[in-house]
Amino acid sequence: MLDSITALWKRMTAAIGRWLGLVFVGIAWPFLAAHGWYRHRNWMIKLPVAAFVALLAVLYIYFIWQTQVWSGFNTAYPDVYKFSERKFSAGQELPATSGQQAAATAPKACQTSAVVDVAADLTDFNVNQNAWISSMLLYKLGFFGMSWDDTPFLDNKASFQRGVNSVVRRTSAELVDTIGRVRGTSGINSDLQKARGNLQFDESSWYFGLHPFGPKTPSPSYYRAAIANLRNFNADLGSCKTIFDGRADKLLQFVDHIAGDLGSTVNILADRSQNYSYGWFDTRADDRFWFAYGQLYASYGILSAAGADFQQVIAERNASVLWTDTLAMLRTALRIQPFIISNGSEDSSFMPSHLATMGFHVLRVRSNLVEIRTVLGGR
Template sequence: MLDSITALFRRMVGAIARWLGLVFVWITWPLLAAHGWYRQRNWLIKLPVVAFVTLLALLYIYFIWQTQIWTGFNPAYPDVYKFSDRKLSAGQELPAPSGQQAAAGAPKTCQTSAIVDVAADLTDFNVNQNAWISSMVLYKLGLFGMSWDDTPFLDNKASFQRGVNSVVRRTSAELVDTIGRVRGTSGINSDLQKARGNLQFDESSWYFGLHPFGPKTPTPSYYRAAITNLRSFNADLGTCKALFDGRADNLLQFVDHIANDLGSTADILAKRAADHSYGWLDTRADDRFWFAYGQLYATYGILSAAGADFQQVIAERNVGTLWTGTITQLQAALRIQPAIISNGPEDSSFMPSHLATMGFHILRVRSSLVEIRTVLGGR
């Protein structure tokens, strides 16, 4: 038994050494060839080359810094909002301050939407507090033409951001179609419509593109515009000029769609875990894991906010305990932050299956959401 374990470790070390050797040769041979060519050039050519290489080096330093430093990352971020202090559901008229008589003709004020606040702040976290990695030119160029997603390097933050954005996109669609309007009796809110359109924009657009060929508006510009749209809607909601339809069927549909999205992610994780169980050598395990983590990270904030926005419905349908349990499950999932993602066999003692672990937590959350959906539907 001991001999077989020792042999396994030797094979692993040998495989890693060979892989690192190939990577080293792959990286260094173009540099050696370029150095030989450079030595034979005159200064009219050397100076522009030096300037270009210096600029490229600075860009790579900035790129690597942005991929490794996660500004504002906080798995407990919903606590900052103090949703428990909100006493009314979103869209309900706020009472006049205690001890004061409302002045004649004074404008009404209504409770703003916590969901909209969180969606705007998550987008701000993605594109203002941090650089949006997926549209950076060096991310698009990849590692010698290979997509960073196909390597174990520098793609975790990009995957996490896309996971967060997938939930914000879903939320913006629900706000436009159902929550931000009274179904059948009101038009689509223009701010929410613009926000959804901006958030649906291509995640990897840079200042210039090939399909179609020519200059483009980069992705972060659209997402920043969506932040403005969302905050504008909430400002109108605060002055009772916008609508928030906090009905049980709207919450049911929202929960149902979130549950379906999580189910799709769990299926992706399960397939990856089953078909590519190479332990630490699976180069796509990290981006699968961090996309799922980003999805849960955003879902935690959005569902915490929904608990405040739909508090009356949640109380009337007696789903408070289920809702709190779901939030607790999300908190437990977000505590999983391995330094290196492993996609090993589920029964492995040496290379854990982090994808299977994350999939388990996602399915727990999804199961709770399905139960909430059932209670809300009265079935």
């Protein structure tokens, strides 16, 4: 019995060794062939080729560095804003702090929007503090023609950034359609309208494209313009020149749409977890995980900010405890940061199911948001 097991093990290791050898030969052959060709060329050909290879090496070093270093990443970033110290809801006129005579002549000042601040800062985090990975040339070229999303390498940051951006896009749409106007028939704020349009721009646009063919404006340029648009709106709001309508029905709709987006993410995670449970060998599991993580990361900041902007409504509807619980759930979910994402079966004792775990936390947050929506809609 022992001899047969030993023989089977030897055959398996020999087969794996041959397979790895073939993979190595397949990868190395183009480079060996290119080296043989290069060695027999004259210097007029060698010099441009060497310069191109050197440039490509520098670009890849930069690309790898940008995908692996996450500047400004902080799961506790909402604490920096000190939202608990805000005493007025967004858009409310602030009382004068100086003497009565000076107060009479001082220009009016209103509370700025925390939601707008966080949306602008999250976009700044994506495109200024970090490189926007999805539109980088080497990311678009892929791994030997294969999309980086189909590999287990160098795509986690891109997925995370897209998850963050999806929440900021949703926020910008809500600001334009509901929160930044008194009613459906009132005028749309031009800065918010521009911000929404810029944030909706294609996430993978580079300086040149094939569909349509020709030069393009890269995605980060549009997102940087959106940052300026959002900050302009908040400056006008601080001067009481524009509107932030903090009614309960506006918050209800905002929460409802965020819950709907998270519900779609739960379905994506569940589908991948149930139908592609290949453990550590599922090359798309990391994309799904980090997109969901990016959504929760941005939702934590946006909902923390909304708690400050709509503090009066939340207190009047007795939703403070639910709101605080939701933020605590988001903080708990953001502690899950596995080094390697595994998509094993849920009852596996060897390969964990990180997608199922993330799906559980997203579902918890969504369930609380649905309950908040019910409370806000009560009479």
